[in-house]
Amino acid sequence: VILLRERIMRQAELLHQQSEFLKTTVESFPYPFYVVDAEDYTIKIANKIANPQGLTDPPTCYTLIHKNPKPCGETEHSCPLEEVKKTKKPVVVEHIHYDIDGNAKNTEVRGYPIFDHEGNVIQMIEFSLDISERKRAEEEIRTLNEEMENRLMEYITRFEAANKTLLTEFRKRKLSEEMLQKSEERYRSIVETANEGIGVIDANRRIIFVNKKMVDMLGYTMEEILGKDVFSFISEEDKLIGEEKFDQDKGVMKNLELKFRQKNGNFLWVLASGAPVFDSQGQYAGTMTMFMDITARKQAEDELKSSYEQIYALAVHLQSVAEEERTRIARDIHDEFGQRLTALKFDLSWLRSKISKIGGAAGGIIEKINSMLELTDSTIQWARRISTGLRPSVLDDLGIVSALQWLSEEFQNKTGIVCKFTSSGEDLNLVREKSTAVFRICQECLTNVARHAGASAVTVRLRKEENNIILEINDNGRGIGENEIANPKSFGLLGMRERAVILDGEINFKGIPKEGTTVMVKIPLDKPRLGNRIEGMM
Known part of the structure; x- marks a missing residue:
């Protein structure tokens, strides 16, 4: 009797540990989880995400999730429970679910039957996935997430089925050594057939279990892995971050990206997520961790970064070419077109002086020549304005301070808006690309003030702070709105x-x-540095 009692106590303790382990695992899943009774639709089990208030008064699935007074099969949706009872197979349907605040969400419902010994459906396991964002995501990301979710759901379903069996047997006090052995075999079968690497780490960070998938991912034998510090397999640059995160969060890992070193010397990127495991006294005993291979995704991110670098290199080149072309056109207008117009003006003046000596009927011709001279003068002024607008010579000849002073005066003369320019008085000899950028940004800002601000005064300040050049522009207009700043069609702001x-x-x-x-x-x-700019944009 004593031996039997000790065996029962050991079995009960072992079952308690597994039960706590399974409960912890279920609560670590980031999805609503339910077990629904097949007869009266009541929710028997739900994790905290599904029902934070608990199940002291078990609700039905349609009142909790759909806010309906009757089953969803009688309204606009097909009922997953009815489908499972009819087909006796897992089902997937899309529903509109409501959270505790009454907000509607597009949801994918997955139902899995639980059978009694006669093969009748007595309960259904249900997972609810919010697919609102997933439907708007890129096709590649959507496919990847769906793949991962399907594999994870399959693992959770089988794992919870084993846990359900153990809990039921424990409540009925009919545990036996044979049932315990079968439960262990079922659990190992689930873990060993999972498509993600799974490992258990003890309180000292030693690996005490890995599945076959994890062995295949690392390329080591099982004997070479067990007993080792998990961080001995992680690259040097990630080891410090991983150790600090692991110790700080007491074994909790949430979507931690780590680079593992394989036996052949190659590196493998994994996404690690883990939940702590506690013993019967509530003491931390270790962590169960799932490792997902994300090497292909990281390679795609590197390729995307390379594409950004090429695009920004091209943008730099295009801006440089544009400024050079502006300079060339401005020089051609000033040197060629302006000189030709000046020569034409001199010729017209000479012709007028010659004709005026004839007298008599020459009065009409002189009047026409005067009109041509006026047109020539206005064309020369127009050419100067165009040349200056394309590339002010003062920017290249006298520098950014004089250029901004000239720009402010021109703005005030043209618009009537008071424009005051101040500078710190320091020597601000900027390289060509920086002086051009500062000038063009200021030019665009003043244009926006004239067009949109409704201001009567504007102040432009230029100064040097440490190793930076600071340009500050203030107006007293209506004030730009946040929607205007964020508007993707605000091309002037985007250009700046x-x-x-x-x-x-x-x-x-x-x-x-x-x-x-x-x-x-x-x-x-x-x-x-181009690399810094790309990292900032990504």
């Missing part, structure tokens, strides 16, 4: 951002209704 980002700088817009708008530009004086 692009000019700043290409030079490793930043630009910020801030508007206060009826008080005005402030634009702050900061560009480093050292040489920009």
Whole structure:
């Protein structure tokens, strides 16, 4: 009797550990989980995500999830429970579910039958996946997520079926050594057939179990893995981060990206997620972790980063070419077209002086020549304005401070809006690409003030702070709105951002209704690095 009692106590303790382990695993899943009675639709089991208030008064699935007074099969949706009872097979349906706040969500419902010994469906396991974002995602990402979810759901379903059997037998006090052995075999079969690497790490971070998939992923034998510190298989650059995260969160790992070293020397990127395991006294005993191979995804991210680098290199080149072309056209207009117009003016003046000596009927011709001279003068002024607008010579000849002073005066003369320019007075000899960017950004800002701000005054300030050049523009207009700043069709703002980002700088817009708008530009004086810009944009 004593031996039998000790055996029963050991079996009960073992079952308790497995039960706690399974409960912890279920609660670690980020999806609503239910067990629904096949007869009265009541929810027998639900995790905290599915029902944070608990099941003290078990609701029906249609009142909790659908906010309906009757089963969904009698309304606009097919009922997964009815489908499972009819087909005795797992089903997948799409529903509109409601959370505890009454918000509607597009949901994918997966139902799995639980049978009694006669093969009748007595309960259904249900998982609810929010697919609102997934439907809007890229096809490749959607397929990858669906693949992972399907594999995870399959593993959870079989694992919970084993747990359900053990819990039921424990409540009935009919545990036996044969049932315990079968339960262990069922659990091992589930873990060994999973498509993700699964490992159990003890409280000292030693690996005490891995499945066959994890062995295949690392390329080591089972004997070479067991007993080793899990972080001995992680690359040096990720080891410190992983150890700190593991110790800090007491064995909890949530979507931690780590680079594992395989036996052949290659590296494998994995997405690690783990939940702590506690013993019967509630003490931390280790962590159960799932490892998903994301090497292909990381390679795709590297290729995407390379594409961004090529695009930004092209953007830099196009801006450089555009500025060079502006300079060339401005020079051609000023040197060629302007000189030819001046020569024409001199010829017309000479012709007028000659004809005026004839007298008599020459009065009409002289009047025409005067009209031509006026037209020539206005055309010369027009050519100068076009040349200056394309590339102000003051920017190349006198530098950014004089160029911004000239731009502010021109703006005030043309618009009547008071424009005050100040600078720190330091020597701001910027390289050509930086002075061009600062000038063009200021030019675009003043254009926006004239067109949209409704301002009566604007201030332009240029200064040097540490190793940065700062351009600040303030107006007293209506104040730009957040929707205007975020509008993807605000091409002027997008152009200013692009000019700043290409030079490793930043630009910020801030508007206060009826008080005005402030634009702050900061560009480093050292040489920009393309890699930094790409990482900032990604």
